[in-house]
Amino acid sequence: MATYKEASLATRPKTLDPAEYFNLSPDYRRAEEKRAALRAQLKRQYLQQLNNPHRKELIEDPALTRWTYARTNNNYFRPTAKTSLIGGLFGVLPLFVLYVVFKTDRDKREAKIKAGTYERPYKLST
Numbered sequence: 001m002a003t004y005k006e007a008s009l010a011t012r013p014k015t016l017d018p019a020e021y022f023n024l025s026p027d028y029r030r031a032e033e034k035r036a037a038l039r040a041q042l043k044r045q046y047l048q049q050l051n052n053p054h055r056k057e058l059i060e061d062p063a064l065t066r067w068t069y070a071r072t073n074n075n076y077f078r079p080t081a082k083t084s085l086i087g088g089l090f091g092v093l094p095l096f097v098l099y100v101v102f103k104t105d106r107d108k109r110e111a112k113i114k115a116g117t118y119e120r121p122y123k124l125s126t
């Protein structure tokens with residue numbers, strides 16, 4: 001604590017706040033100790049399962065299960081006007097533009113062929 005020098009424009013980090021360590025109630029300390037004991041017990045149980053040489057079953061890792069669930073079930077997407085507009089711009093608009101370009105080019109070529117003024121760039125027959 002004595003070697004830490006406060007920055008003039010920044011607040012003290014929460015981990016270096018003396019109130020975080022010294023002004024804790026006994027109930028809060030007991031709850032912290034219970035949580036730490038439970039964490040240590042779960043870690044010990046997981047490491048025992050992981051290092052068991054006769055293991056036949058799959059080890060259930062709750063953190064990995066939560067991560068997989070969060071990754072596969074993406075429930076954080078909210079359809080809004082902005083996302084709909086972006087989806088239209090990048091999904092539908094390019095298809096429409098390509099359709100218009102190809103259709104107009106084809107119509108112009110067809111009109112030239114009917115008028116007899118179209119020069120074919122590749123001769124199919126001699």
